[in-house]
Each structure stands twice: as structure tokens, then as C-alpha cells.
Amino acid sequence: MAEHQENPDLPDLARGVAEAELADGGMLVGQFEGQSVLLVRRGEEIFAISAECTHYSGPLASGLVVGGTIRCPWHHARFDLRTGEAVAAPALAPVSCWAVERRLGRIMVGKKKPAPGRALPGGSAPSRIIIVGGGAAGFAAAQRLRDLGYSGSLVMLSDDADAPVDRPNLSKDFLAGAAPQDWMPLRDSAFYEKQCIDLRLATSVAAIDVGASEVRLADGARLAYDRLLLATGAEPVRLSLPGVDLPHVHTLRTFADCRAIIAQAETAGRAVVMGASFIGLEVAAALRQRGLDVHVVAPGKRPMERILGPQMGDFIRALHEQRGVVFHLEETARAITATGVQLAGGGALAADLVVMGVGVRPRAQLAEAAGLRTDRGVMVDAYLETSAPGVFAAGDIARWPDPHSGAAIRVEHWVVAGRQGQTAAANMLGERRKYVGAPFFWSQHYDLGLNYVGHAEAWDTIEVDGDIAAGDCTLRYKREERTLAVLTMGRDLESLAAEAGMEAGIAAV
Incomplete structure (x- = not known):
């Protein structure tokens, strides 16, 4: 394991920082014995935890404190401020916690806390x-x-x-x-x-x-x-088409599926992705990053319009086209051959690799x-x-x-x-805990990520705040003035606030 390195730009929390530097509700990143440590103040309580999320190392200082937890801005993992426990996926490992002392107007970090013991929930534990x-x-x-x-x-x-x-x-x-x-x-x-x-x-x-x-x-x-x-x-759904069982035709669900696609991509020059779903377009982006020519065939007028609406559909299409992806929309395939894909509209696309991303x-x-x-x-x-x-x-x-x-x-x-x-x-184990989490997912396309909170199968209004083309925006999907879902790009804190608001029973954020 690599040794922790001192960072001269961060305050040494063994020596402490002035209490005035950490206002109520504030956060401050320092270092302690070579590790980045985040101080969080809630009223008179001050917590010291690892500064990075254990999921993908997201910066917790850019996250949101809700009750006794802190939420990661990247993928919404949650940690208990008192114990460091990873209380909600996608993080699976806890963050470290340290004791905090207040001496002569200064906040100082002390020894690392041991992992807390846990008692079983009420009821008789099953064997x-x-x-x-x-x-x-x-x-x-x-x-x-x-x-x-x-x-x-x-x-x-x-x-x-x-x-x-x-x-x-x-x-x-x-x-x-x-x-x-x-x-x-x-x-x-x-x-x-x-x-x-x-x-x-x-x-x-x-x-x-x-x-x-x-x-x-x-x-x-x-x-x-x-x-x-x-x-x-x-x-994964496999379309009922002639040629779907050919060795260069894949779906993507398992680790083995992914390894098979990578192995074929190493020698392929041309790929056809069938379906403009999140998985389909993430595959298209990944294959473009590997240098393949990529064509996407999908029956809809816009990519992901049913889930994200027309504005985002047009943006996603333009984003991929700028990276060289060619779309064949309002089109389907009628057969797959050893050398390509035959389209229902009469054309044909050359392909060394075909990936179906048409849903599950x-x-x-x-x-x-x-x-x-x-x-x-x-x-x-x-x-x-x-x-x-x-x-x-x-x-x-x-x-x-x-x-x-x-x-x-x-x-x-x-x-x-x-x-x-x-x-x-x-x-x-006998606890009676309702599942009340607001649905959340993230999607990545090249260097752009989007976060989506909530669930909107249908809406009558999409409110747009910001600039979609610049990747800095918030979209609210509403039905009868009630916000059902919130999509953000470049606004991680707003995404966290939307999730917290929904879970608190607030209809609009």
C-alpha cells in the first residue's frame, strides 16, 4: 500500500484550525498524518471523516449534509458522519472517522476511531x-x-x-x-x-x-x-432477426459479455450498435474511444427521447455526432450477416462487431x-x-x-x-424499514456525465434552467405542476438537493 503524502496546501489538523474558520453548516478539508480529512460542523457538533468517497473517490466536501449523513456529489453515496458507515449504495465501504477536540478556540483532530459494533435489529434472527x-x-x-x-x-x-x-x-x-x-x-x-x-x-x-x-x-x-x-x-433483449446468433453479435450484461466485446473490438474496425438506450449509447461512446467506426440504429426519432425528452435527445445526438458516431434513426434492422447489418429501409451497414442495446x-x-x-x-x-x-x-x-x-x-x-x-x-432480520429512496442513476458519455433523480414515465412539462448545449443545466420533469424527476449536468449539488427534497416529501426543488 502506498504511503500517504503530506499536502502543503491543506491545513495540518493535528495542529488545528481556528473555530472561526468552520461556521455552522460549513465544511473544511485538511490533512492528518498524510490523509485528507474533512471537517463538518452541525451546530455544536464537529465531525472528522475521510475527505474522499469510497466508491469512486468523489470529493465529499462538494457534497451535501443531510441530517447526520453526508452525500457524495458524484453518485450519491451516503456516509454516517458519526461512524463513517456507508449507509446507502453505491458506496460499500465506510470512510474513516477521527476524534475531534476543541482547545483554546481551535479545532484539532485526534486518534482514528475504531469501527463501531453493531447490534442486530429487533426480532428473532433467522438461521x-x-x-x-x-x-x-x-x-x-x-x-x-x-x-x-x-x-x-x-x-x-x-x-x-x-x-x-x-x-x-x-x-x-x-x-x-x-x-x-x-x-x-x-x-x-x-x-x-x-x-x-x-x-x-x-x-x-x-x-x-x-x-x-x-x-x-x-x-x-x-x-x-x-x-x-x-x-x-x-x-438483455435479443431481437428476433436472422443472424442474431453469429459470433460477432453481442449483448452486454455480464463481465464475460464485456470481455468478449473488448476482445472483438481489438481487431474490429466497424461496429453497429442496435438501440439508442443508455447502455447502447454508452457502448457507442466506449467503442469510439477505442477508435472504431460506430453506427447506431434505432427506431425512435431521437435518442432517449422517451426518457429524457426532445431537448436532451437532440443534445445527446449532437454530442455523439461530434465524436463521430453516425445515427440511423427511425430505422430498424431486418437481418445481420457475417459482414454487416441489413436495414429494413433497404440500406446496409458494414460491421465487424454488433452490439444489441435494445433493453432488458x-x-x-x-x-x-x-x-x-x-x-x-x-x-x-x-x-x-x-x-x-x-x-x-x-x-x-x-x-x-x-x-x-x-x-x-x-x-x-x-x-x-x-x-x-x-x-x-x-x-x-426483523427490522420494519420502508424503502423510500428516490430513484437515482447516472450516465456517462465521453467526458460528460448526467445525473437523474426521481421517476417520470410521463410528463406534461419540462422546465429547463441553464444551457443544455454547454452541459450546465437542470431539467425538471413535471406533471400537473408536480416535479417527478430532475436531470442535471454539471450541477451535482442541485442533483443531491433534488434527491433530498424528494425524500423529504417535497414535490419541487
Whole structure:
């Protein structure tokens, strides 16, 4: 591990800073024994925590303090100011905390605090918990169960050959060649052994017997459970076209999918991306960064117009066109050949690599076969419990009662999946915690990122503040004057404030 380096531009918090330098509600970054430390003042309380988020090292000093937590400006991770605990995904590791002393009008940092002990939530702890799924929700639930002090049997069943990975990076930096492979696993193999998590990879679940409280594996083995979490996620849609099974045609969902695309991209010169979804366009951006010629084929008039509206659709198109992406909109494919894609309109595109980014569908077959209530996903209550007592669902398959929109919704966001897994973990241990988080996702296109908070399936007004073309703006998606979602570019603090406002029950920010 590299040694921490002193930064002469930051105040030495071992010597302290004057109390007057840290007003109520203020933050100040200093250093202590070579580490960047953030001081946060709330009334008479002063906290000292690591200055960087443990997710992607975002600067917490640019974040937002809400209650006893601080929220990262980049991807909205949350940390407890008193304990450093990562209380909400996407961060999975805590930040360090230090003792603070006030002496002779100065604020001084002392010893690092030990990690706090945890007591189990109320209720009788189950002896055996099974998690089906190896994505964000499943992993976050497993980790949170151990963090909460659960010491019973914990089995995690995944049909993936790889341990849980940082899936957003599969279509972003890793695919673009800007992130090394060792960044991708959420934890190394030693973590699962140390935490006594029985992670079984390449393991297929054949059925769930709710009456017997058993999971039946494809090899015939039966595993009993006291609590069960379904976190099977979603699977990419493959269009029904001639040629979809050719070896140069890919979807992107798993680590193996991504490695296969990268391997082919190393020798390919021309790529066709089918679909102008977030995944499709992130793939297009990543392949352009690798130097491929990229064409995007999509049936809509504008990229992502259904989700982001016409203004953002036009902007996203222009952004990609400036980087050399060629769009074929209001167009579909009729066949894929060994050398290209034949368009329904009569043209043809040469392609050494084809990636389908036309959406995903929830993997709810196990739940349906088990008799659980489903409706375009697995129906859960506010506590993420399904129609079968003791069986919970989280992540891409879960349709839950969203207090912000007033509807039952299902979303396919990494952060939502992680937070739902964390909430489900607490509830499986007897806590009655409603899931009330405002949905959040981020998307990256070249050097531009956008944040989206809330959920707006339909709107009657889009209010624009700022300059979309300059990448400095806030868009509010409204229905009957109520803000359902907020998109920001270059305004991280506004995105955090929108999320906090929605969670506080405020309709407009």
C-alpha cells in the first residue's frame, strides 16, 4: 500500500484550525498524518471523516449534509458522519472517522476511531438466509447482513461465472479501456471467505418451493431457507432477426459479455450498435474511444427521447455526432450477416462487431413459477416483501410502491438495486424499514456525465434552467405542476438537493 503524502496546501489538523474558520453548516478539508480529512460542523457538533468517497473517490466536501449523513456529489453515496458507515449504495465501504477536540478556540483532530459494533435489529434472527442473484442487490444484501451482525448461514447463488462486479463500468470506463480489470470485482475472493458468505457461482436455480421453504438447484440439490431474497436482475433483449446468433453479435450484461466485446473490438474496425438506450449509447461512446467506426440504429426519432425528452435527445445526438458516431434513426434492422447489418429501409451497414442495446426484461420466471404475485416484475410491499411471507425481492425484478410518484414502479438502476438490497437485508432480520429512496442513476458519455433523480414515465412539462448545449443545466420533469424527476449536468449539488427534497416529501426543488 502506498504511503500517504503530506499536502502543503491543506491545513495540518493535528495542529488545528481556528473555530472561526468552520461556521455552522460549513465544511473544511485538511490533512492528518498524510490523509485528507474533512471537517463538518452541525451546530455544536464537529465531525472528522475521510475527505474522499469510497466508491469512486468523489470529493465529499462538494457534497451535501443531510441530517447526520453526508452525500457524495458524484453518485450519491451516503456516509454516517458519526461512524463513517456507508449507509446507502453505491458506496460499500465506510470512510474513516477521527476524534475531534476543541482547545483554546481551535479545532484539532485526534486518534482514528475504531469501527463501531453493531447490534442486530429487533426480532428473532433467522438461521438460514439464501440470496438468489449475484448483482448489485444480492451483493449489497449479503454485505449488509454481515455488517448488521448476522452470523447465521448465508448462501448466495449466482448463475454467473464471475463474482459480483461493478456493472456500470461494463459500459463505461472498462469497456472504453480506461479502467483496469482488477477494478471490476466488488470484492476479492478473500472477502467472501472472511465474511462466511457461501458464494456459489455458475449455479442455476431450477425452482422455489415456497410451501417447503426450499430452493431447488438445477442439479437436484435442495437448500432450506428461513428467509429468501430474490435478486435475479434482468436479462438483455435479443431481437428476433436472422443472424442474431453469429459470433460477432453481442449483448452486454455480464463481465464475460464485456470481455468478449473488448476482445472483438481489438481487431474490429466497424461496429453497429442496435438501440439508442443508455447502455447502447454508452457502448457507442466506449467503442469510439477505442477508435472504431460506430453506427447506431434505432427506431425512435431521437435518442432517449422517451426518457429524457426532445431537448436532451437532440443534445445527446449532437454530442455523439461530434465524436463521430453516425445515427440511423427511425430505422430498424431486418437481418445481420457475417459482414454487416441489413436495414429494413433497404440500406446496409458494414460491421465487424454488433452490439444489441435494445433493453432488458426482468428475470421473474422463478417467482412466477413459485406462485408469487407478479405484474411486469415481482410485486413487493413497502418493506420489499413479496406475497409469500419471508420471501423478499430487490433490484431490477422488484416492483414496489413508490411514495414519490404514487405508483408501483420498477426501475433498472444500479444504485436502486444496491439500496434495495441493503433495505431487504435489514428487514429479513426483523427490522420494519420502508424503502423510500428516490430513484437515482447516472450516465456517462465521453467526458460528460448526467445525473437523474426521481421517476417520470410521463410528463406534461419540462422546465429547463441553464444551457443544455454547454452541459450546465437542470431539467425538471413535471406533471400537473408536480416535479417527478430532475436531470442535471454539471450541477451535482442541485442533483443531491433534488434527491433530498424528494425524500423529504417535497414535490419541487
